[in-house]
Amino acid sequence: MVNLSVNLCGLTLDNPVIPASGCFGYGKEFAEYYDINILGSFSFKGTTRQQRFGNPTPRIAEAPAGMLNAVGLQNPGVEHVISHELPEMKRYFHKPVIANVSGFSVDEYVETCAMLDAEEQVGIIEVNISCPNVHGGGMAFGTSPDSAAAVTKAVKAAVKKPVFIKLSPNVTDIVSIARACEEAGADGLSLINTLLGMRVDLKTHKPILANGMGGLSGPAVLPVALRMVYQVYKAVKIPLMGMGGVSCARDVIEMMLCGAAAVQVGAANLVHPCACKEIIEQLPVEMEKLGIRSLQEIIGGAHA
Amino acid sequence: MQYQIVENSPIAPGVFLLDLAGDTSAVKAPGQFAQLQIPGFYLRRPISICDWDESGMTLIYKAVGQGTEALSRMQPGDTLDALNGLGNGYDVTRCGNHPLVIGGGVGIPPLYALTKALIAAGREPAVILGFNKAEEIFLLEEFEDLGVPVSVTTADGSFGQKGFVTDAMKEKDERYVFACGPLPMLKAVCKKSACPTGQYSLEERMACGFGACMGCTIQTKNGPKRVCKDGPVFRKEELTW
Numbered sequence: 001m002v003n004l005s006v007n008l009c010g011l012t013l014d015n016p017v018i019p020a021s022g023c024f025g026y027g028k029e030f031a032e033y034y035d036i037n038i039l040g041s042f043s044f045k046g047t048t049r050q051q052r053f054g055n056p057t058p059r060i061a062e063a064p065a066g067m068l069n070a071v072g073l074q075n076p077g078v079e080h081v082i083s084h085e086l087p088e089m090k091r092y093f094h095k096p097v098i099a100n101v102s103g104f105s106v107d108e109y110v111e112t113c114a115m116l117d118a119e120e121q122v123g124i125i126e127v128n129i130s131c132p133n134v135h136g137g138g139m140a141f142g143t144s145p146d147s148a149a150a151v152t153k154a155v156k157a158a159v160k161k162p163v164f165i166k167l168s169p170n171v172t173d174i175v176s177i178a179r180a181c182e183e184a185g186a187d188g189l190s191l192i193n194t195l196l197g198m199r200v201d202l203k204t205h206k207p208i209l210a211n212g213m214g215g216l217s218g219p220a221v222l223p224v225a226l227r228m229v230y231q232v233y234k235a236v237k238i239p240l241m242g243m244g245g246v247s248c249a250r251d252v253i254e255m256m257l258c259g260a261a262a263v264q265v266g267a268a269n270l271v272h273p274c275a276c277k278e279i280i281e282q283l284p285v286e287m288e289k290l291g292i293r294s295l296q297e298i299i300g301g302a303h304a
Numbered sequence: 305m306q307y308q309i310v311e312n313s314p315i316a317p318g319v320f321l322l323d324l325a326g327d328t329s330a331v332k333a334p335g336q337f338a339q340l341q342i343p344g345f346y347l348r349r350p351i352s353i354c355d356w357d358e359s360g361m362t363l364i365y366k367a368v369g370q371g372t373e374a375l376s377r378m379q380p381g382d383t384l385d386a387l388n389g390l391g392n393g394y395d396v397t398r399c400g401n402h403p404l405v406i407g408g409g410v411g412i413p414p415l416y417a418l419t420k421a422l423i424a425a426g427r428e429p430a431v432i433l434g435f436n437k438a439e440e441i442f443l444l445e446e447f448e449d450l451g452v453p454v455s456v457t458t459a460d461g462s463f464g465q466k467g468f469v470t471d472a473m474k475e476k477d478e479r480y481v482f483a484c485g486p487l488p489m490l491k492a493v494c495k496k497s498a499c500p501t502g503q504y505s506l507e508e509r510m511a512c513g514f515g516a517c518m519g520c521t522i523q524t525k526n527g528p529k530r531v532c533k534d535g536p537v538f539r540k541e542e543l544t545w
C-alpha cells in the first residue's frame with residue numbers, strides 16, 4: 001500500500017490534491033460530479049471585504065495548451081461568504097477548507113482574514129497578493145518584497161490559523177519576495193498565480209478580453225511553475241503549495257519533487273470537472289510504477 | 305461523457321449538422337447546451353442542443369473559428385467528449401397558448417426542440433426565422449414539418465420577407481416571446497415585443513460551462529448571473545436592456 005497523506009503546517013491531508021482558488025467555486029458544482037470529500041482540501045473563490053462584480057465580459061480567452069482569464073475577483077464579499085457559502089458548503093464538504101483572500105489595502109486584507117480565521121471550517125488562510133486582474137490591488141502587493149512583507153506581517157498579527165501567501169510569477173525575482181514573506185512570519189507559500197498575458201481578435205484588431213490583459217494558466221505554464229517552486233524551495237524553510245498547469249498524477253509527483261508539500265489544480269477542473277478525482281485515483285498507480293511508497297518522502301526530491 | 309459521431313455534414317454554407325450517439329440522460333430541457341472537447345483545443349466549445357432522444361442528440365454549428373473548423377473535419381465513427389445538459393433551458397410551462405418563437409442564424413437550432421416541446425405541452429407556437437440570404441437557410445423544412453406557421457426573413461430579401469425578424473412581428477406584439485440569436489437581434493426583439501415577459505437565450509465566452517469559474521457573468525436586475533448555469537435563458541424582467 002502506498003501512502004498519499006501529507007502534512008501541511010500540522011494539518012494532515014489525506015492526499016496532496018487541492019483544487020485552486022477561482023477554479024472550484026465553493027465546490028458545489030463539482031459535488032454534482034463526484035464526492036469532493038476525497039480531496040485533500042480545496043481553496044475557495046478569492047474573497048474580498050466588499051462584494052465585487054468583477055470585470056466586464058469577455059473574461060475568458062483560449063491559449064495554446066491553456067487559457068486566459070480576467071474574472072477580476074467576482075465574489076459576494078466576506079460577510080455573504082460567512083453567512084451563506086460556508087454553511088452551505090458544510091453540507092457537502094467535511095474537511096478543513098482553504099480561505100483565499102484578496103484586498104485593496106493592508107487593512108482590508110487584515111479585516112477579511114480575521115473574519116475568516118474565526119470560522120471553524122477554515123483550516124488555512126491563503127492570502128492572494130498576486131491577482132493580475134484587478135487594478136490598484138491584488139498583484140500590486142505581490143510585486144515588491146516590502147509590500148509583500150507588510151501584508152504578511154499585518155495578517156499574521158490578526159489571525160491564529162496558518163497563513164499561506166500566494167505569490168505572483170509576474171516578478172523579476174520571486175525568491176526575494178518568498179524570503180520577505182517567510183521573514184515576516186508566513187507559515188507557508190502558495191505559487192504560482194497566473195502569468196499576465198493577452199490575445200487579440202484578428203477580425204476586430206482589438207484585445208479579446210474586455211480587460212485587455214488576463215492571467216494565463218493551464219498546461220502551458222507547468223514548466224514555469226515547476227522552476228519557481230524549485231527555486232523557492234531552495235530558499236525558504238516553510239512548506240509550499242505548488243500549482244500551475246498541473247493536470248495529471250504525474251504532474252503532481254513532478255511538482256512535489258520540485259518542493260511542493262501539497263499541489264493545487266486550477267484550470268484542469270474547468271475543462272474536466274472530474275480532473276482531481278482522476279488524479280487522486282491515478283496517484284497510487286503512478287507511485288507503484290515509479291516505486292514511490294510515500295508522497296511525503298519525495299517532497300523536494302529533485303534537489304541535490 | 306463520450307459520444308460517437310454518426311453524422312457531421314454541411315446543411316448550408318459553413319453550417320454543419322452533427323449527430324452524436326451516446327447518453328443524453330443529462331438533457332432536461334430545450335435550450336440547454338453541450339460543451340464539446342475538440343481534439344487539439346484546451347477549452348471546450350459550447351453548442352446548443354437542437355434535438356435529442358434517449359440514444360443521442362443533434363447539434364447544428366457554424367464553422368467560425370479554429371475550433372469549429374477542426375470539428376467540421378471530424379468523421380463519422382470518431383468519438384467526442386462532451387459535458388451535456390448544461391444550463392437552465394427554456395421553461396415551456398410559463399407562456400400563453402400562442403407564443404412566438406424567434407431565431408436568427410445559428411441561434412435557431414435550440415428553437416427546434418423548443419418548438420416540439422411547446423407543441424407537446426399543448427401550445428400553438430408561431431415561428432419567425434431570420435437569415436442573411438436564401439443560401440444560408442437551414443432547418444426550415446423541419447420546422448414546417450412540425451405543422452406550425454413559420455415566417456422567414458432575409459436581410460437581402462432573397463427569400464421570404466425582406467428585413468429582420470422584428471419586421472415579421474406585429475406592431476404592439478403581445479405574444480410571449482422565446483428568442484435565441486445574436487445580441488443585437490435579441491435586443492431589437494426585446495424592445496419591439498409588447499409582452500412584459502419572455503425568455504431570451506444569451507451567449508458569452510466560457511471556460512467551464514457549468515458554473516465554477518465566473519467567466520461568463522453578466523449583470524442582471526437580480527444581480528450577477530452566470531450565463532452558463534443561471535442561463536443561458538433569461539427572463540425579460542431580469543435583463544438590463
Ligand SMILES: Cc1cc2nc3c(=O)[nH]c(=O)nc-3n(C[C@H](O)[C@H](O)[C@H](O)COP(=O)(O)OP(=O)(O)OC[C@H]3O[C@@H](n4cnc5c(N)ncnc54)[C@H](O)[C@@H]3O)c2cc1C
Pocket residue numbers: 061062337347348349350351352353364365366367368369370371372373410411413414506507508509510536
Ligand atoms: C450557450 C451557447 C450556445 C451556443 N450554441 C451554438 C450553436 O448551437 N451553434 C453554433 O454554431 N454556435 C453556438 N454557440 C457559439 C459557439 O460556441 C462558438 O461559435 C464557438 O465556440 C466558436 O469556436 P471556434 O473555436 O470556432 O472560434 P474561436 O474564435 O477560434 O474560439 C476561441 C474561443 O472563443 C470562444 N468563442 C468564440 N466565439 C464565441 C461565441 N460566439 N460564443 C461563445 N464563445 C465563443 C470559443 O469557445 C473559444 O473558447 C453557442 C455559444 C454559447 C455560449
Ligand SMILES: Cc1cc2nc3c(=O)[nH]c(=O)nc-3n(C[C@H](O)[C@H](O)[C@H](O)COP(=O)(O)O)c2cc1C
Pocket residue numbers: 020021022023045046047069071073100128131166192193194216217218219221243244245246264265266267268511517519
Ligand atoms: C478562472 C480563474 C479564476 C481564478 N481566480 C483566482 C482567485 O480568485 N484567487 C487566486 O488566488 N487565484 C485565482 N486563480 C489562479 C489559480 O488559483 C491558479 O493559481 C492558477 O490558475 C495556476 O494554476 P493552473 O495552471 O492549474 O490553473 C484563478 C485562475 C483561473 C483560471
Ligand code: FES
Pocket residue numbers: 509510511512513514515516517518519520521530531532533
Ligand atoms: S463558464 Fe465558468 S461559470 Fe460560466
